[in-house]
Amino acid sequence: MDMQNLNTQRATRQISALSLAVIIVLYLAHALPLYFYNVALPAILRHQGVDLRWIGMLSLLYIPWAFKFLWAPLIDRLYIKKLGKRKTWLLFTQVALVLGVLALAFTQFSYGLVVFVVIGLWISSFAATQDIAIDGYTVETFSASDYRLGSMAQSIGVALGSMLGGAATLWLYQYYGWESALVCLALMTALTMFAVFYIQENTNEQTNIAKQAPSLVRAFKRPEILSALALILCYRVVEAPAMAMLNPMLIDQKWTLAQIGLLMSVIGAGVGLLAAVSAAFLLKKIQATQLLIWVGWCRTALYGVIGAAIILGWLNQWHLLLGGFVIVMLAIRYVAMTSLYAYFMQSSSKEQAGTDFTILVCFELLVYFIGGATSGFLAKSLGYGNFYVVLAVASVVSVLLSQYIIARHQKTQQKLLNQEI
Known part of the structure; x- marks a missing residue:
């Protein structure tokens, strides 16, 4: 009997390891072309002499x-x-992504930037759709106690996508040319398709889920979603401006594009991998919301130190100090995102996992975009030093409000639980 239990435990661990590996590869699949557009293509277009204003169109x-x-x-x-519910969309979108990257491989710069944007919108639309299916599958596959692993897998997949789709593809372009680099990217994207055939969906659960069809209205009626939306607004609005000004600040400190690419897409992604794994370990001991608060205070202290370092002229004395600050900021960001996405999974209903999780991610992106859009105006009017000091003060308010939202939601949940008992 003991031997049977041991074998069962081993099988469970093997299945969990397989599910984890599959999710990492799935997130890597759509991160590859996206980070090519986000990291490699702007540098390539600038190398071709394209005006910065046109390169800005890639934000579309x-x-x-x-x-x-x-x-x-x-x-x-x-x-x-x-x-299957998730395999249907994963296969369809993966084929579309490969076709999009191949179309890009045989596109010439002489065709004009509009062609790159149109193909990019094709890739981005199917990657976004695929992300809905992956998020839903992750929430449905893992138990609540293992959401930390699903969130870690997401962070690892994105970090690998940044390294391979961004830095590696840029290196291939530099030494082998446009077509070879993009064909290699298409091949990498195609190879990730094999992971789709290893996903394990519970077909019985799919047929027994809610009688009501998944909808946005159902999502916004759930207190878990409303609380998560409030937390996103308070927590993320401060982080976006701080992250948005990193690259311009590196440029102004005379860092080269090659150095910035190495720092952000290679070293930064490597740090992100370690941070995601560390966050998953910590989430085994404490709640995701508690880790978010701890990281929030670390973020606050870092912003204050960066502001002081700029005002006191330390960055002019020690050129690499800014690189160290960037690495620490990226580590904090990956821990925060792993914690936040674990919280998103906990807040999502398994009855419409893809819908609930996507609403939270979209709102998080919206807050991040708005916060990032204001960063340039603030930094220009205040200067980098005062800019980060102001963000440090704002981060104090952000963390305190986040603590209040979390505590209030926990009290509400406890009252509902007591009423059921």
Whole structure:
């Protein structure tokens, strides 16, 4: 009997390891082309002499990610039963992504930037749709106690996508040219498709879920979603301006594009991997909301130190000090995002996992975009030093408000639990 239990435990661990590996590869799949557009393509276009204002058009590619919640209920509702709820959309979108990257490989710079934007919108739209299915599958696959692992897998997949889709593809372009680099990217994207065939969906659970169809209205009626939206607004609005000014500040400190690429896409992604794993370990000991608060205070202290270092002229004396600050900021960000996404999973209903999770992610992106959009105006009027000091003060308010929202939601949940008992 003991031997049977041991074998069962081993099988469970193997299944969990497989599910974890599959989710990492799935998140990597759509991160590859996205980080090519986010990291590699701007540098390549600038190398080709394209005006910075036209390169800024690439920001249009984020539009599908901001509005993907509109079609998230359809992804939860429509699928081919023989394939499975999530496998249907994962296969369809993965094929579309590969075709998009291949189309990009055979696009010449002489065609004009509009062609790159149109193909990019194709890739971004299907990547956003695929993300709905992956998020839903992650929430459905893991138990509440293992959401930390699902969130860690997401962070690892995105970090690997940044390294391979961004830095590695840029290196391939530099030494082998445009077409070879993009064909290699398409091949990497195609290879990730094998992970789709290893996903393990509970078909019995799919047929026994809520009688009501997944919808946005159902999501916004849930107190868990409303509380999470309030937390996102308070917590993330301060972080966005701080992150948005990192690259301009590095440029102004005379860092080269190659150095920035190495710092952000290679070292930064490596730090992100370690931070995500560390966060998953910590989430085994404490709640996601508690870790968010701890990281929030670390973030506050870092902003204050950066502001002081700039005002006191330390960055002019020690050139690499800013690089150290960037690495610490990226580590804090990855821990925060791993914690936040674990909290998103806890707040999502398994009855419409893709819809609930997508609403939270879209709102998080919206807050992040708005916060980032204001950063340039603030930094220009205040100067980098005062800018980060102001963010440090704002972060104190942000963390205190976040603590209040979390405590209030926990009290509400406890009251509901007591009423049920």
